[in-house]
Amino acid sequence: MVLPTAVATPPSRTPARSGRNARRPRATxxxxxxxxAFLLPSAVPLALFVLGPMIAAAWISFTEWNLITPxxxxxxANYQELLADERTGEVFLHTIQYIAGYLPLVYVGGLALAxxxxxxxxxxxxxxxxxxLPVVTSWxxxxxxxxxxxxxxxxxxxxxxGWFGIDGPGWWTDPDWAMISIILASAWKDLGFVMVILLAGxxxxxxxxxxxxxxxGAGAWSxxxxxxxxxxxxxxxxxxxxxxxxxxxxxxxxxAMTGGGPGGSTQVVxxxxxxxxxxxxxxxxxxxxxxxxxxxxxGVTVIQIIGQKRWVHYA
Amino acid sequence: MHSSQRxxxxxxxxxxxxxxxxxxxxxxxxxxxxxxxxxxxxxxxxPRLWPEDASLEAYQTLFxxxxxxxxxxxxxxxxxxxxxxxxxxxxxxxxxxxxxxxxGRGVVFAIYLATMMIPLQVLIVPLFAExxxxxxxxxxxxxxxxxxxxxxxxxxxxxxxxxxxxELDEAxxxxxxxxxxxxxxxxxxxxxPALATLTVFAFMSSWNAFLWPLVVLRSPELQTLPxxxxxxxxxxxxxxxxxxxxxxxxxxxxxxxxxxxxxxIIQGVASSGIK
Numbered sequence: 001m002v003l004p005t006a007v008a009t010p011p012s013r014t015p016a017r018s019g020r021n022a023r024r025p026r027a028t029x030x031x032x033x034x035x036x037a038f039l040l041p042s043a044v045p046l047a048l049f050v051l052g053p054m055i056a057a058a059w060i061s062f063t064e065w066n067l068i069t070p071x072x073x074x075x076x077a078n079y080q081e082l083l084a085d086e087r088t089g090e091v092f093l094h095t096i097q098y099i100a101g102y103l104p105l106v107y108v109g110g111l112a113l114a115x116x117x118x119x120x121x122x123x124x125x126x127x128x129x130x131x132x133l134p135v136v137t138s139w140x141x142x143x144x145x146x147x148x149x150x151x152x153x154x155x156x157x158x159x160x161x162g163w164f165g166i167d168g169p170g171w172w173t174d175p176d177w178a179m180i181s182i183i184l185a186s187a188w189k190d191l192g193f194v195m196v197i198l199l200a201g202x203x204x205x206x207x208x209x210x211x212x213x214x215x216x217g218a219g220a221w222s223x224x225x226x227x228x229x230x231x232x233x234x235x236x237x238x239x240x241x242x243x244x245x246x247x248x249x250x251x252x253x254x255x256a257m258t259g260g261g262p263g264g265s266t267q268v269v270x271x272x273x274x275x276x277x278x279x280x281x282x283x284x285x286x287x288x289x290x291x292x293x294x295x296x297x298x299g300v301t302v303i304q305i306i307g308q309k310r311w312v313h314y315a
Numbered sequence: 316m317h318s319s320q321r322x323x324x325x326x327x328x329x330x331x332x333x334x335x336x337x338x339x340x341x342x343x344x345x346x347x348x349x350x351x352x353x354x355x356x357x358x359x360x361x362p363r364l365w366p367e368d369a370s371l372e373a374y375q376t377l378f379x380x381x382x383x384x385x386x387x388x389x390x391x392x393x394x395x396x397x398x399x400x401x402x403x404x405x406x407x408x409x410x411x412x413x414x415x416x417x418x419g420r421g422v423v424f425a426i427y428l429a430t431m432m433i434p435l436q437v438l439i440v441p442l443f444a445e446x447x448x449x450x451x452x453x454x455x456x457x458x459x460x461x462x463x464x465x466x467x468x469x470x471x472x473x474x475x476x477x478x479x480x481x482e483l484d485e486a487x488x489x490x491x492x493x494x495x496x497x498x499x500x501x502x503x504x505x506x507x508p509a510l511a512t513l514t515v516f517a518f519m520s521s522w523n524a525f526l527w528p529l530v531v532l533r534s535p536e537l538q539t540l541p542x543x544x545x546x547x548x549x550x551x552x553x554x555x556x557x558x559x560x561x562x563x564x565x566x567x568x569x570x571x572x573x574x575x576x577x578x579x580i581i582q583g584v585a586s587s588g589i590k
Contacts, residue, residue: 027418031415034493035417042405046427053437053441054433056444132581138523138541138565139523140523144558200585251525287440293437
């Protein structure tokens, strides 16, 4: 079976069981030391700087702590406080507003681009390269450039709108437009990423399916709906899962474009975690909010993995 | 029926749309550069597409009034160390997960992969406290240590090693080679493309990293480019030429890396999507 990637075949299941067991070497001291020598360089940092802190974060979330004076165990009080505080709802709402604007924009744009670039096109790799360029740029540089483009006073976007007699909005200085500004910058940055994923998905679709659809008299629109979209669903699924995970963790661009403002209108969850920790010295509450965020991300991801059976078609 | 030579109007429209879109995508980069060479660009001065008195004044400000030479050196140094460390820890772990069977290996691999799901934000407070306890706040080592192992890198290299034919190892083993020699002389040379992909990704993510360096590196002379850039924006709120010069400095090396390694970057992203 020739598949485009090794991920498609679960490696450990196909070989005969006996062969696998027979190949496992006896656990001599020399072999154990060899295994340790290969694993410890990665296991030590992961344990010390990911797993350990993960568990510690759970502990800290049950304490009152300002990072300086000793921790004080307060049980679930941080969680109770968070759930009672209306700001918690607000920061999640702002985060969801971000995702709701960003995901459709970046997906539809990325799909349109992938479909266009999947055709015989002059200079295709150059265009693809330009669309992808923002992906390799740092979030901070992107956020700063967009602050300048969307500068309400003499930014290029408002100047251009002015040519058509349109009085441009205040963008990131206006509470009603600040989140839209962040969404625009984010979609611009990630468009190329989504395009490349979907392009790879398009290229793995069996061309015979299109020939068969043509024979059946399907037009271009019908082929898109009945062949391309269903066959692309694994790539779409990947884009949606990754975008939601990253979307809930949105921070860099918010920090650099608005810092959560104006008037808290773009205060997202991670900005709130950052402010709680380093501005208000409420590390316990910040850890509790981190855990809430992690649980939400995990829940959303698990729901999608369960739900994928209904719409994702693996060839 | 028209001949195949004739250009169809649909093809023309497609080209126009794709090229116009690409120009629009590229415009912010161009505008960044133009602003950076327009002295005094800000609230009163709007840059022109062809600046009349272009100058590199803003870049001079970066390197004289702000420690940008040091900041660039910091970014390069940290990215190099992170990349080398990740290549080493990922390759060794990937070899173990591909070639060294042991009881419970599946569980250990699952735990490794699970660390990919944990958002950095959840770890910020305890990591900060941990490095404070080690006395590593505001040190390069403090910024580096949490980046040494990457589950993504391990996963990527394991896929590559799984595709190296086992007959190659077995032939070497018959010649008396142990695991260390098989690893260094057989496996590593055979996964060069994957190593190149990881190199590019590790360097890129270190170069662009923001949240962790922001938390751990507080003194100006230790900061990396994204942090210095964010600080620049706070300091020169109206001097857009200086801020944009800083952006250009942070973007250019990535642009160079991208031009040379486009193949590996696009392959890396594309292969992550096909499941």
